[in-house]
Amino acid sequence: xxxxxxxxxxxxxxxxxxxxxxxxxxxxxxxxxxxxxxxxxxxxxxxxxxxxxxxxxxxxxxxxxxxxxxxxxxxxxxxxxxxxxxxxxxxxxxxxxxxxxxxxxxxxxxxxxxxxxxxxxxxxxxxxxxxxxxxxxxxxxxxxxxxxxxxxxxxxxxxxxxxxxx
Amino acid sequence: xxxxxxxxxxxxxxxxxxxxxxxxxxxxxxxxxxxxxxxxxxxxxxxxxxxxxxxxxxxxxxxxxxxxxxxxxxxxxxxxxxxxxxxxxxxxxxxxxxxxxxxxxxxxxxxxxxxxxxxxxxxxxxxxxxxxxxxxxxxxxxxxxxxxxxxxxxxxxxxxxxxxxx
DNA sequence: CCACAATGATTCGACTTCGAAGCATCTAGA
DNA sequence: TCTAGATGCTTCGAAGTCGAATCATTGTGG
Numbered sequence: 295x296x297x298x299x300x301x302x303x304x305x306x307x308x309x310x311x312x313x314x315x316x317x318x319x320x321x322x323x324x325x326x327x328x329x330x331x332x333x334x335x336x337x338x339x340x341x342x343x344x345x346x347x348x349x350x351x352x353x354x355x356x357x358x359x360x361x362x363x364x365x366x367x368x369x370x371x372x373x374x375x376x377x378x379x380x381x382x383x384x385x386x387x388x389x390x391x392x393x394x395x396x397x398x399x400x401x402x403x404x405x406x407x408x409x410x411x412x413x414x415x416x417x418x419x420x421x422x423x424x425x426x427x428x429x430x431x432x433x434x435x436x437x438x439x440x441x442x443x444x445x446x447x448x449x450x451x452x453x454x455x456x457x458x459x460x
Numbered sequence: 461x462x463x464x465x466x467x468x469x470x471x472x473x474x475x476x477x478x479x480x481x482x483x484x485x486x487x488x489x490x491x492x493x494x495x496x497x498x499x500x501x502x503x504x505x506x507x508x509x510x511x512x513x514x515x516x517x518x519x520x521x522x523x524x525x526x527x528x529x530x531x532x533x534x535x536x537x538x539x540x541x542x543x544x545x546x547x548x549x550x551x552x553x554x555x556x557x558x559x560x561x562x563x564x565x566x567x568x569x570x571x572x573x574x575x576x577x578x579x580x581x582x583x584x585x586x587x588x589x590x591x592x593x594x595x596x597x598x599x600x601x602x603x604x605x606x607x608x609x610x611x612x613x614x615x616x617x618x619x620x621x622x623x624x625x626x
Numbered sequence: 627c628c629a630c631a632a633t634g635a636t637t638c639g640a641c642t643t644c645g646a647a648g649c650a651t652c653t654a655g656a
Numbered sequence: 657t658c659t660a661g662a663t664g665c666t667t668c669g670a671a672g673t674c675g676a677a678t679c680a681t682t683g684t685g686g
Contacts, residue, residue: 302592302593302596303579303580303584303592303596304576304579305596305600306583306592306593306595306596306599307579307583309596309599309600309602309603310480310483310583310595310599311480311483311484312523312603313599313602313603313606314476314477314480316603316606316607317476317477317602317606318477319526320606332671332672334672334673350634350635351634351635351636352633352634352635357478359673359674360485360673360674361673361674361675362634362635362636362674363635363636363637363638363673363674363675363676364672364673364674365635366635366636366637367636367672367673368672368673370636383634386633386634386681386682387634387680387681387682388633388634388635388680388681388682389633389634389635389681390634390635390636410470413469413470413473414469416602416605416606417472417473417476417602418469419605420601420602420605421598421601421602425594425598425601426468426469426472427468427472428591428594428598429472429476429595429598430468430469430471430472430475432587432591432594432595433472433475433476433479434471434475435586435587435591436475436479436483436582436583436586436587437475437478437479437482439582439585439586440479440482440483440486440582441482498641498642500642500643516664516665517664517665517666518663518664518665525643525644526643526644527643527644527645528644528664528665528666529643529644529645529646529665529666529667529668530642530643530644531665532665532666532667533642533643533666534642534643536666549664552651552652552663552664553650553651553652553664554650554651554652554663554664554665555651555663555664555665556664556665556666
């Protein structure tokens with residue numbers, strides 16, 4: 295293990311960060327324009343739409359934001375917009391369960407095609423099928439590795455399960 | 461929209477976004493802990509340290525932030541911290557040229573090893589050399605494609621290019 | 627039953643980022 | 657020269673994120 299990275303490895307890191315930054319900016323613009331949603335809001339709605347039932351705030355936060363307060367804020371906005379509902383949990387009075395409303399599902403369905411189109415145009419289009427397969431495998435491995443790595447005192451009070459899809 | 465993305469392509473996109481989000485969060489923590497710098501501030505200092513001479517605000521902003529006002533704010537903070545200097549340009553009275561100070565160079569030198577170490581541990585470690593090479597090539601291609609792609613309603617008023625709409 | 631810690635969520639303040647509007651300067655054309 | 661538009665940067669307000677502190681509930685030990 296070398297102490298210093300090869301120059302090419304650093305360049306890989308920079309390319310990765312800049313490309314994703316550009317992609318993130320593009321999809322953020324699209325979501326704001328077509329659905330008046332932030333990227334996080336879209337992620338939350340998509341997660342709720344895809345889940346079987348309502349989720350608690352903690353389950354919903356996992357993997358989307360790095361602070362609970364941020365989720366509280368966004369969930370409040372989504373509730374005010376009529377896209378989700380919040381209510382007390384039956385089992386645990388401390389917990390708040392969040393459910394997507396019909397309007398929320400419709401909004402996701404409305405903005406999803408445009409979202410996918412942006413991804414297709416910016417990420418999929420310039421790559422070959424084998425490139426995409428390779429990228430998918432590589433990033434899944436990196437992601438899993440990071441999830442497992444010691445959180446290093448990240449303030450997220452980790453909960454039990456980890457969601458896989460979406 | 462008959463040809464939506466393959467499920468695997470969408471998963472590639474999600475893996476990419478989540479992995480980079482985790483990586484970004486990790487390096488941000490490291491920079492804040494070891495140098496009291498934000499990621500953008502570090503990028504600006506690194507860019508200035510690496511350049512031959514001072515840069516104008518516009519040159520400095522290119523590729524780092526998506527708004528000029530954000531750069532103005534950060535440059536002000538860096539100047540207040542004594543890490544950069546700002547002064548009028550000789551050729552163009554409108555322009556502000558930014559130069560890194562010795563303290564700025566020293567701070568970059570101080571935090572860079574830890575920064576590289578985080579990247580090595582989270583991104584490089586779980587991948588093989590060939591994976592890294594492939595990733596570098598793929599992301600460089602994606603990045604270049606996005607840079608060329610048009611509809612960046614980004615406020616980057618480029619020197620020679622001219623945007624038609626919006 | 628009663629402290630007391632752990633857990634789920636919210637409130638609050640500080641910081642960052644962006645977009646629109648504004649000011650100053652440069653440039654091109656009549 | 658004079659005027660209008662383009663360009664460089666800053667100011668200002670709105671929105672988002674995070675961390676620390678806080679409130680409420682659950683669980684545990686005496």
